[in-house]
Structure formats: C-alpha cells, structure tokens
Amino acid sequence: MKRARSVIAATAMAAAVITVAATGSAAQPGPPGPAEATLADSVAPFTAASQAIGAVPAASRLTIQFWLAPQAAAAASLANAVSTPGRPQFRHFLSPAAYTARFSATPAKAAAVETWLKSRDFSGITTDPGRDYVRATAPVSVIDTALKVRLQYYRATAGATAGRYPLRANDRPVSLPASIAASVIGVTGLDNAAPAMTFAKPVNPATPGKSKTPKASQPSFGCSQWYGQHFAAHLPSQFGLTKLPTILCGYTPQQIRRAYGYSSASEGNGVTLALVEVGLAPGMDQTLQTYAKVHHLQAPSPGRYSELPLGRGTACGDPFNTEEQLDVESSYTMAPMAHQLVVGGDSCNNGDFGLQALYDADLAVLDGAHGRPLASIVSNSWEGGDETIPANELAIEHDYLIKAAAEGVTMLFATGDSSGVAVPSSDPYATAVGATTLAIGHSDQRLFETGWSTGISQVSNGKWALQGEQSASGGGASLLWTQPGYARGVVPDPMAVAAGDRGGLVRTVPDVSAVGDPFTGMIVGMLSFNGQGKVSGYFEQPIGGTSLAVPLVGAIVADAEQGAGAFGFINPALYRLARLAPAVFHDAEPLTGRSPADYRGIACDEATCGVLSLATFDDQSWDMTGYTGQVTAPGYDTMTGIGTPNGQAFIDALRRP
Secondary structure (H helix, E strand, O other), rough: OOOOOOOOOOOOOOOOOOOOOOOOOOOOOOOOOOOOOOOOOOOHHHHHOOOOEEEEEOOOOHHHHHHOOHHHHHHHHHHHHOOOOOOOOOOOOOOOOOOOHHHHOOOOOOOOHHHHHHHHHEEEEEEEEOOOEEEEEEEEEHHHHHOOOEEEEEEEEEEEEEEEEOEEEEEEOOEEEEHHOOOOOEEEEOOOOOEEEEOOOOOOOOOEEEEEEEOOOOOOOOOOOOOOOOOEOOOOOOOOOOOOOEEEEEEOOOHHHHOOOOOOOEEEOEEEEEEEOOOOOOOOOHHHHHHHHHHOOOOHHHHEEEEEEEOOOOOOOOOOOHHHHHHHHHHHHHOOOOOEEEEOOOOOOOOOOOOHHHHHHHHHEEEEOOOOOOOOEEEOEEEEEEOOOOHHHHHHHHHHHHHHHOOOOOOOOOOOOEEEEEOOOOOOOOOOEEEEEEEOOOOOOEEEEOEEEEEEEEEEEOEEHHHHHHHEEEEEEEEEEEEEEEHHHOOOHHHEOOOOOOOOEEEEEEEEEEEOHHHHOOEEEEEEOOOOOOOEEEEEEEEEOHHHHHHHHHHHHHHHHHHHOOOOOHHHHHHHHHHHHHEEOOOOOOOOOOOOHHHHEEEEOOOHHHHOOOOOOOOOOOOOOOOOOOOOOOOOOOOOOOOEEEEHHHHHHHOOO
C-alpha cells in the first residue's frame, strides 16, 4: 500500500529541506533513550506489503553508508544562481573541492560519525572525497545492534526484487545517537532492492515465457526497416483497417541521426559524457567497434572510451548488460567525438547492490579528479521507484543533484517505462527525459512523433481485445515537489495540479524527450561470448524505453557543449527557450481521429511478441489498465515535456540561452 505524502515546500527552484525526526521507536523493546534519535521514514515501503521470510544471517558482512547533511539551503541558492540565464553568476560553477569546502558537512561532523562507527566495531571506515557519506563494514549482528533494527529477508514481488539475490531490508526505522543524528540524512546498503530498469523490448507483457516459434495459424510477417514498409493483412478490423503496418525492426543509427538533425559540425568533440550503470558489460569497447562498422559509422577511438569500475567491479556480474550496450551505442550515434565514460557501480550483494551502487556512481563523477568533475553530462537510465520511496533516499538524491548543479554537471534521468511519476527524475534539479513514438519514412522523413503510451491488444473471438498499457513514458504531476520557477508560464496549470487536496502548483515531468517506444525503437548490437569468455558472435535487436531517450538527449547536449563549455543544470535554459524560441523543439502531437488510420498502431507477429498483437499508439484512456491520466497535447505535455530537440537549432539556442 502506498503511503500518503505531502508536497514539500520549495523555493523558486524547489529546494527542499528534509529533516530528521528526533523521536521514534527503537529496534529493541522499550522506547529510545534520551540520547537517541530516529531517522524518520528510513524503511523500504515493500516491507509493509511483503512477508518477512527469515532473518539475514548474523555473520553476513555488509558495507553501508551514512549520508551526511550538507548546507542544503545555501547550496541550493548557489545552484540556482549558476543555472539561471541572466543571473550574474550564470555558469560560474564551483570545482568539487570548492563545493566541499563551502557546502558539504564539516570535517568535524564526518569525524564524529567515524568515531561512533569505530566504537560500535565497524571496520573499513572511510569518508568519500566530497564528504557526502561515511562508508563502513560490519557483520549484520553489529549493524542490527548499532542501528536498533533487524535485517530480514522478504518475499520478492513484481514491484520489489533484488535480482538474483534474496530481497533484504531493515524492518523498522534506523536509530542513531542524537549527537550524530542531525548530521545524517540517510543510511543506504541496508536494503538491496534493485532499481527500476528503463529499457523496453517490443513484447506482449500478457504472454510471459511464450514460445517464440510461431504457430501455423499465425504466420510470421516480420518487421519493417521504415514505418509503413510492410503491412500485415487479413487482421481483425481496427480504425477501419484490416491491414496495418508491421512492427519496426529497429531504426539504424543513420535514421536516428537524420530524425534529430545530426551534423558533423557538432559531434561532442572535447566533451565527456558519463553513462551510469551497475556492473560493466564485457567487451563493450569491442561491441561498439563492431556496431560502428556494421552501420558504417566513423570508427570509435579507444582514447575516447573509458570505464570506471567501482568496488569489486564486474566480479558479481553485470545486471545492466543490455542497458549499457543501449546507452553506449545510442550516445555514440549522436555524439561520436565525445568521450564516453562508463561508470559501473558495484553489483555485489555486500551492501552496494541496489541504489547505493548508483548513488556512488553518480558521486564518483561529481567528486571528480584534477580539480573538476569527471564529466559535464551524466546519463542515468534508471529510477529508484515511485514517489513513496523513503524520505531519507529522497534527501540523498536531492542533495547530490544540487551539488551537480553547483558544479556544472547536467544530470539526466529517465522518467520510467510506465505511466506515473518516479524518482529521482521528479526532483526539481533533475532533467527528466520522457519518450516518444517516432515514425520515420522511406526517405528518413519524420512522418509523425507522438507521446509514448502504447496499448496492447490480442485477438479474441475474431476481434481485437485491449489488454491494457504495454508501456509508456513516465510523467505527470509530482506528489512531493512544488512547481519550480523555471516551469512557470510553460507548464499549463491543469497539468501542474497534484492529486488530492494539496493546493498550489507542483513539479511536473518530463522536461524533454526523445524516441523510446520499443515498437519504434533503435537497433542495438551485442556480442555473445562462449564459456571461455571469447567472442562467439554478434547479434542485434530492437530496444526502446526512456533508457534510449536519455543517452540520445545527453549526446545532443554534448554536441551543444562542443566549444561552449559545460552547461550544468539545463532546465532553466530549456524552459526559457520554450517560452522564447519554441521552434528549437519538435512538438510531439497527439494522434486523433483525424490522423491517418495507419498511424494509429502497428501489428506484431507471434515470433516477436509471443502472440499476434496490436500496439496502439498515443493510447490515452481511463479504460486502459495502467493509465494514470497522462496526455499528449500541443505545447508542453506530461508524456513528452517541452518536446524533442530540433537538431542544430536546438544546439545553437542552448549555446546562447
């Protein structure tokens, strides 16, 4: 069950202060002593809905992180000033060291947390370079006693899993000595719930595990290289048609380039784009070389590709394998001269698996090296969950997004692959990237682009029967954040009203978008390996999701940064452009009864989707299971935000906001 939350009050840029409660229940019987305090809302929501199935073994060792409270209000004020066009400090960013000195927790506060951890028999105690967190390792027995919790295993559900590991979490809020509680905004590593993945494939979700071998009664009709190349005939009537376009095989890099106005004059030269993953895919550089050769792209340079493994690196596998290959190939498509830095968070179940691994990957970029961040743009194709995640995790995300803005790092987040609002993308300091359904014709012309909201139907009694939402761009009105100043005058007021009786206007996502519907997705290349770890083959498949949209937008921003320097937090500039120069965006238009009937949906055969299916585009109806009220509309909308980048016009305008 979702817990009710109130909108967090905010400044013009929606800076929020999330406080730590000074009272609460302790883990052991009896109330907390006068010298104890409880971190409010520091329990994963799934513990209330899922059954505990046993205690985590006392001898298991976990590495957890105590996140330190910065001077949030002062940092937000500086972040606003350097991010807002027209301000005297616009784009006068701080170095990581300068940010740490001015706004991070003091050395004394970090030392106090370290001292307490030592007194409770933790080991491996370190503070990260930016004084964002103190990291420490201990057996579960020590952690339970020190934090007054019980770490337990929980039955995994569709909404909460830990991948191949048993799902784990603390069963009650964390308690800390009052002497350090005010310095700690959250503790990570206790639960290991996997982040929400945001890549999508064109399958029918109602037929999991269905054989990919088509039945004789349902012939395979294949896929199309461009929209409308092939049609499937003799179908049940829909939109007055008995033949419909077939599913796309996946757009090539060249088609994507032409759709978004790629130019060899702007290729991201001199710009570093970081791609955040968990684990690292084997042979990714070799895969990219092969992909570029197959699709006649310029050969990648080894000097413009690097990987940064954190913790034990790939020792425990690469759960973001498909995600990483999508990220690297799509960003290379639009910014082939940019430096790609793939940051792989630790995938081991030692406290790092889950959000802690991703937070650490983002912080590694912001802590930087040689006096600057490791990249000026960070692409995050993941979500932590919906807006019911614990407040201590919201505080961690919010604080490091403010830090990124102050340091001049553009933080892009996928809005997710189903209707509704998720975090961190809804944070006012994140650039939330939604997705579209894009039709590219025979001559690479843009036939239509609409908001990604795909309904899926199957044949029943000779007719198409709607099964519900197949997938969609995340978006809508936030339950947490008030409307930031940059969005005023662009987001229509009816789209910025929160559910319930909260009153006032709220943060609305997405901000921008790019293609993501897997039924009109991009072709992605992958290497296969034999048992000895040697390459045994190369194959391709169409993939979409907001995971495709985020690195595409990140690469286009890198193109714009070429020769212009870092842009930092780009939302104020984007919304200013939406007011003053809307033509620099493609406005994704809704499909209506006046749209050509063959633009309304495509057919997918059993070989691809598991069962003969109809995917209907821009499907917006409360009758559709999964729908949350998002709309595609002229101008700003809750499927696509302001719109999609309009090639060189967007690049030139972003350089001169």
